[in-house]
Structure formats: C-alpha cells, structure tokens
Amino acid sequence: MPVAPPRPTDLPLTALRAFEAAARLGGFSAAAQELGVTPGAVTAHVKALEARLAARLFIRGPKGVELTALGARVLPEFTAAFDALGLAVHHLRAESAPKIVHIATLPALAQLWLSPRLPGLRAQMPGVEISITAMEAPPNLKRAPYDLSLFPGREGRLVAEEVIFPVCAPQLAARLTRPEDLADLPCLIDSAWAEDWQDWAAVAMPGTAFRPRGPVFSLYALAVEEAANGAGVLMAHGSLVAGHLARGQLVAPLPQRVRLPTALRLWSARSLKPGHPAERVARALRAP
Amino acid sequence: MPVAPPRPTDLPLTALRAFEAAARLGGFSAAAQELGVTPGAVTAHVKALEARLAARLFIRGPKGVELTALGARVLPEFTAAFDALGLAVHHLRAESAPKIVHIATLPALAQLWLSPRLPGLRAQMPGVEISITAMEAPPNLKRAPYDLSLFPGREGRLVAEEVIFPVCAPQLAARLTRPEDLADLPCLIDSAWAEDWQDWAAVAMPGTAFRPRGPVFSLYALAVEEAANGAGVLMAHGSLVAGHLARGQLVAPLPQRVRLPTALRLWSARSLKPGHPAERVARALRAP
DNA sequence: TGAAGAGGCTCAGATTTCCTCACCCTAGAT
DNA sequence: ATCTAGGGTGAGGAAATCTGAGCCTCTTCA
Structure with a gap:
C-alpha cells in the first residue's frame, strides 16, 4: 500500500519558463515570441502558476504587465537557473x-x-x-x-559595415543620374528595412522631404531579384548585392553611400x- | 511571411529532467520513483533525448544502466541547473x-x-x-x-533515538516473561521494518536463531492497533508507542531494549x- | 539447475498538457 | 473616432506524456 499521490506534481517546468521569459522581457507577447508560442499560451501559463501559488506574479495594466514585488524577488534566481540549464543544453549539443x-x-x-x-x-x-x-x-x-x-x-x-546606396538594373541606370531622379522611379522597399530610404535620403538629399513610392517586399532577396529584373530602384546593402554588382546584374549609378550606425x-x-x-x-x- | 518553424522545439525540459534524475540516481527505476512516474516513462524520455542528439547517454547493461562518457561529462551541469531551479521554486513557494x-x-x-x-x-x-x-x-x-x-x-x-522492544496487550503480558516465550506467540511484523525483530534478537537473545512468525502489516499504525487488540507481540519503536504505553493499551513485559544505529x-x-x-x-x- | 527478481524495453492506448484560433476588452495614439 | 498594442478567454484539437501488461536478459539463491 504505497502512500503516494497519483502524481506528486511539482510546479510545471513549462509554466516556470513562461514566467521567467515574461518577467525578463517585460511582457507576455515578447515572452511568447521568444518561446515560439502565442501570447495566449503565456497568459495561460502565468495564470496557472499564480492560481497554484495563490499569489500574483504580475500586475496587469492596460499597456502591459509589471512584476509584483514577489515576482521581482524571485526572477533573478529563475533567470540564473534557466540560463544554467540552457548552457548545459548547449554543451550537451x-x-x-x-x-x-x-x-x-x-x-x-x-x-x-x-x-x-x-x-x-x-x-x-x-x-x-x-x-x-x-x-x-x-x-x-x-x-x-x-x-x-x-x-x-x-x-x-x-x-562587415552596413553601407547603403541605390542600385538598379543596367537598363534603368540612364534614368538615374541625380538623387532627385528617384522621385520619378519606382522605389523597391523591403518591409523590414523600410527606413533605409529615409536614412540614405537624410544624408544624400539633405533638406528634401523624400518619401519613396513603390512595391513593398517582405523578403529582401526577392526585392533584389526584382531590381535586377528592372522593376525599380532598390536601396541596397553593399555586402548583400556584391555578387549582383560583380556580375553586372545591378549597377549603382549614384555615388552617395551612407554608412548605417549598425553593422x-x-x-x-x-x-x-x-x-x-x-x-x-x-x-x-x-x-x- | 514570418520565417519560423511551427515550433522551434528546443530540447524538452521533461526529458532533460528525466535524464538528470536517471544519471544522478544511477538507474531508470530510481529516477522514475523520484519523479513519480513509471520506469517506462523514463525509458521513453531518455530514448527520445538520445534520438534527438543522435548520441548515447547511457550504456545499457543487464543489471542496469551506466553513463557514457558524454553523459558523465554533462551531468554535473544539469544537476547544478536543476538544483538551482528547485531552489528557486522553493523560494517562490x-x-x-x-x-x-x-x-x-x-x-x-x-x-x-x-x-x-x-x-x-x-x-x-x-x-x-x-x-x-x-x-x-x-x-x-x-x-x-x-x-x-x-x-x-x-x-x-x-x-529522537530509535529504541525498540517488544510490546503487547496487557492481557498477553503474562505469557511473555522471557525472550524465549516469543517463539510461542504470534509476532506482528511491519513489512518496512522487518529487520527490527532480528536486530533486537541479536542483542536480546544472542546465539539464538530467532525467526519471528506472524502476520505482516504494511502499515505500522495498523500493527500497533492489532497489538493493542491482543493479536500478538509487536516490535515497538519506543517513540511511536509512547501514547499507547501511557494509556495502558500496550505494555512492555521484557526489559531488553535495543538502540538502533539510525535515529x-x-x-x-x-x-x-x-x-x-x-x-x-x-x-x-x-x-x- | 531452475525459479525468482531486478532492471530495462516495447507498444498500444489513455490522459493530460499545451497550444492555437478567434474573439473580446482596455487605454493610448493617430 | 478609429487604430494599435497588449492582454484575457474559451473551445477545440494536437502533441507530449504516462500507464500497463508483457517480454527480455542477466544475476542470485536455493
């Protein structure tokens, strides 16, 4: 007659990990992204944890969550523990x-x-x-x-340094001799690097209120291909179009180059x- | 078009915990007991881990498992990490x-x-x-x-020290005046403390080959009740029958008391x- | 020598956990 | 006023996890 609850269920590891991520990153959404799950999953984990502890870990505000004193007290320990675990896994791999x-x-x-x-x-x-x-x-x-x-x-x-400058297909180069010509040409925009155009324009065309117009791509490589196809002008990252430039698929008609603060x-x-x-x-x- | 595998599944925490427990305790069964699951579950976890790493963590032998060099190298790190996690949970609680x-x-x-x-x-x-x-x-x-x-x-x-000695219901005491009388009386045996009889006999009846005969109980408290009911003689732990002795429900007719090495x-x-x-x-x- | 036992493996099936999806809510920003 | 960001909910389903019974191997011990 062994005396043991069916499962002496300790605190669930997954929920603890969700708490740690949410606390460290300061939000459930951020935690969800790091963990590769939806925000709802994180919400549920934290809620379950709080229910089991009968104590609040976060204060819910309209613009996000904030740790309670309890949560803040235990966070460093959990972060250290999960870091150690992650490192151990790294070494194991x-x-x-x-x-x-x-x-x-x-x-x-x-x-x-x-x-x-x-x-x-x-x-x-x-x-x-x-x-x-x-x-x-x-x-x-x-x-x-x-x-x-x-x-x-x-x-x-x-x-590598990140240097950006406009490029286009060779057949378009004739129409692009001055920065101002950009207003008359389609500007291919990568959604993740949309600010590139502004960053470049701020240096190359100071004083001008330049707003690029043209198709938006979510995949930079696709934008590069389209530029090579003659679809328009692309704000190129130097190191990413080196091949196309070398092969003559793209050309850089304008001399202005801008170095981004990030590299x-x-x-x-x-x-x-x-x-x-x-x-x-x-x-x-x-x-x- | 977010680029992310459906679930960027890292190593499963549960499987890692199973590995750590098995490695630390030197066996899958022991790990299963500590984790409160069946051995099969531990087997499965370790197997899954090994499959994913494409490397063996244990060498399976007929009388148990043994860590591979790889397993032994990473074990201390995992033990430390899970200890830290357990401590953090302790503090959280x-x-x-x-x-x-x-x-x-x-x-x-x-x-x-x-x-x-x-x-x-x-x-x-x-x-x-x-x-x-x-x-x-x-x-x-x-x-x-x-x-x-x-x-x-x-x-x-x-x-408290662990001191053991035979006890029985008052109405049985007359039939128990010398250790040798035990051969003629039923000896109540607790399955978890079966050696108590031998330990006591070795001191109280040296040289005698004494083997207790009588009903076996898996719950010591039940054996105590049965002894009080007059069902036989129980090898009592002093601190556990103090109440029954004080109330006269049990008596200790023999003077020989043995102190166990454990306390x-x-x-x-x-x-x-x-x-x-x-x-x-x-x-x-x-x-x- | 052969039975019993310890320890581990396997597979099917059941259960629990975990996650997503779709929707609601709030407050600040546009 | 509408939009957006961040969070909460509940239903439903997918996946991880566990059990249970039976098998295997080797060791022990009678």
Whole structure:
C-alpha cells in the first residue's frame, strides 16, 4: 500500500519558463515570441502558476504587465537557473555533435551574404556541417540552440559595415543620374528595412522631404531579384548585392553611400574554444 | 511571411529532467520513483533525448544502466541547473505562502509521532499552517516541495533515538516473561521494518536463531492497533508507542531494549532563517 | 539447475498538457 | 473616432506524456 499521490506534481517546468521569459522581457507577447508560442499560451501559463501559488506574479495594466514585488524577488534566481540549464543544453549539443555548427541569421543575410560564402567554408573545413536557420530577430543565445548569430547590430564582432546606396538594373541606370531622379522611379522597399530610404535620403538629399513610392517586399532577396529584373530602384546593402554588382546584374549609378550606425556582427553565447569548429567558422566569416 | 518553424522545439525540459534524475540516481527505476512516474516513462524520455542528439547517454547493461562518457561529462551541469531551479521554486513557494510549513515523513511517523504533537504545535504558533505528506522514502529536498523531512537516518538534526522492544496487550503480558516465550506467540511484523525483530534478537537473545512468525502489516499504525487488540507481540519503536504505553493499551513485559544505529532525524533543504515558520517548527519538534 | 527478481524495453492506448484560433476588452495614439 | 498594442478567454484539437501488461536478459539463491 504505497502512500503516494497519483502524481506528486511539482510546479510545471513549462509554466516556470513562461514566467521567467515574461518577467525578463517585460511582457507576455515578447515572452511568447521568444518561446515560439502565442501570447495566449503565456497568459495561460502565468495564470496557472499564480492560481497554484495563490499569489500574483504580475500586475496587469492596460499597456502591459509589471512584476509584483514577489515576482521581482524571485526572477533573478529563475533567470540564473534557466540560463544554467540552457548552457548545459548547449554543451550537451556541442559535445554530442561537435561537427555541426548552427548559425542563426536574417533571411536576407542567409541568402545573400552567407550562402555565397558557404562553398568556401565547406571546402575549408571538411567534415564540419554548417546549418543555417533564418529568423526575423536575433535569438537569445543563452536559450536557443545556435552556436553563432549573425545580425546587424551594435554588439559582437564586426563582420562587415552596413553601407547603403541605390542600385538598379543596367537598363534603368540612364534614368538615374541625380538623387532627385528617384522621385520619378519606382522605389523597391523591403518591409523590414523600410527606413533605409529615409536614412540614405537624410544624408544624400539633405533638406528634401523624400518619401519613396513603390512595391513593398517582405523578403529582401526577392526585392533584389526584382531590381535586377528592372522593376525599380532598390536601396541596397553593399555586402548583400556584391555578387549582383560583380556580375553586372545591378549597377549603382549614384555615388552617395551612407554608412548605417549598425553593422553586420557575429556573436556567440559562450566563449568559443580555439580549434572548435564553431570558432573556426566564426574566424573564417570575419576575415573573408 | 514570418520565417519560423511551427515550433522551434528546443530540447524538452521533461526529458532533460528525466535524464538528470536517471544519471544522478544511477538507474531508470530510481529516477522514475523520484519523479513519480513509471520506469517506462523514463525509458521513453531518455530514448527520445538520445534520438534527438543522435548520441548515447547511457550504456545499457543487464543489471542496469551506466553513463557514457558524454553523459558523465554533462551531468554535473544539469544537476547544478536543476538544483538551482528547485531552489528557486522553493523560494517562490516560501515567499508566496510563508505561513505554510510542509513536512515529509513516513506514514508511521505521521500517525504515531507527529500527529500527537500537532495540537501543541498549532497552539504554539497560531497562523502557521502545518501540512504533512507521508511517503515511503525521504524525498530529495532539493527538488521536492517540502520544508522539513523527518525520517530515520544518520544525517540531520537528532530528534529522537530509535529504541525498540517488544510490546503487547496487557492481557498477553503474562505469557511473555522471557525472550524465549516469543517463539510461542504470534509476532506482528511491519513489512518496512522487518529487520527490527532480528536486530533486537541479536542483542536480546544472542546465539539464538530467532525467526519471528506472524502476520505482516504494511502499515505500522495498523500493527500497533492489532497489538493493542491482543493479536500478538509487536516490535515497538519506543517513540511511536509512547501514547499507547501511557494509556495502558500496550505494555512492555521484557526489559531488553535495543538502540538502533539510525535515529529519528529532521532536516531541511536550505538553511532556515531564524524566525521563519519552518525554522520554528523544526526547533519545536527537536525539543518536545 | 531452475525459479525468482531486478532492471530495462516495447507498444498500444489513455490522459493530460499545451497550444492555437478567434474573439473580446482596455487605454493610448493617430 | 478609429487604430494599435497588449492582454484575457474559451473551445477545440494536437502533441507530449504516462500507464500497463508483457517480454527480455542477466544475476542470485536455493
């Protein structure tokens, strides 16, 4: 006659993780995004946790949530614990498959920057598999299973400056000799980098109220293709159109180039051991 | 067009916990017990983990499992991480309900030792709720949600010595004047403490090959009741029959008493802050 | 030598947990 | 006033998780 409740159910790990993410990121939506679930799921987890503890962890406000004193007191401990767990998982992965390097990056960078460099990388380090995952925002490297993260930003090891300038198909170049000509040409806009046009115009056409008009793309690589097809002028990131420029598919008729405050940067969660495949990949990417 | 796999499923926390428990305890069955699930569930978790990592974590042997080099390398990190998590949960519980003290103990101790002391405890600290959970084996206090653990053992703060001696109903006492008389009387046996008879006989009847005969009980409290009913002789733990002896429901006809190497001991996971309810309960139990 | 037991594996089926979807609500911004 | 951002709800379904019974292997012990 064993004396044991059917399941001596401790606090559910998933709910704790949801709480930690929500508390650390300051919102349920942000947590949902990090965890890859819908906000409703986070709401439910936190609610379940609070119900079980019979105590509030967040104060619900109309413009978001805020930690209660209780929540704030315990958050650091949970963050540290989940960080340790994430690190342990990282090490487990690294030890069990030391020959695979996982890289997280933007879709545009994956296609236009990383992809052309892959053959060289593969040749340089045979036996090492390079896996690339595209995502819209940099992952939390302490949690998500990536070795390297390549994104525009201000932190991390510099890989390439971000220099932007207008490009178009060669047959369109004749119609684009001065910045003012842009008003008469369709401007291809990438939805994620919509501000590029303003950033460039602010420097290249100071004093002018320039508003680009043209089709919007959610995939930068698609915009590049359309530009090469002659659909209009694209605000190009230098490092992403180098191939098209070299092959003559695109040309840059205007001399004005603008350096963005962010640059293409690479970073990794843990300090990479020299000689480790991930470290070798990082080094190779930094010095192309 | 968000670029995200349906669920960027990281390693499942539950499976990691199963691995950690199995590795730390040296077996799937032991892990299953600690986690409160069947061994099959642990098997499945570990298998899933290994499949996903494409690496073995355990070497399966006929008499159990053994960690692989990989498993052994990562175990300490996981243990530390889950310990930290368990501690964080402990603190969360303590902060959110500081007035509840959870005690884990044996069923027999709960009924026969703790229960009589509860009214006094409650009177001594009004407003503090004392919750008692009975279980067969001491819980892992770093993981399970208990503040105090009361079990026979060699570690922890001494609460009471374990002294054993035969007892019976008063009407049976006349037939029990010498240890040898035990051969002619039914000996009530508690399945969990079956060795008590041997331990006592080894000291009280040296040289004799004594084997108790009689009904076996899985619940010590039941055996005590049966002894009081005159069903036979029970090998009593002194601190558990004090009440029955005082009320005359049981008597101890033989003078031989044996002190067990284990004693009733109390311990807690974290260092208790003076003034904290759990600490006050612990102090009260130690000095009755 | 052979029975019993410990420890683990497997598979089907059941249960619980977890998540999504669609919708509502609120307050501040446009 | 409408829009947007952030959160809450409840139904329904998908997926993770657990159980249970039976099998296997090796060891122990009688």
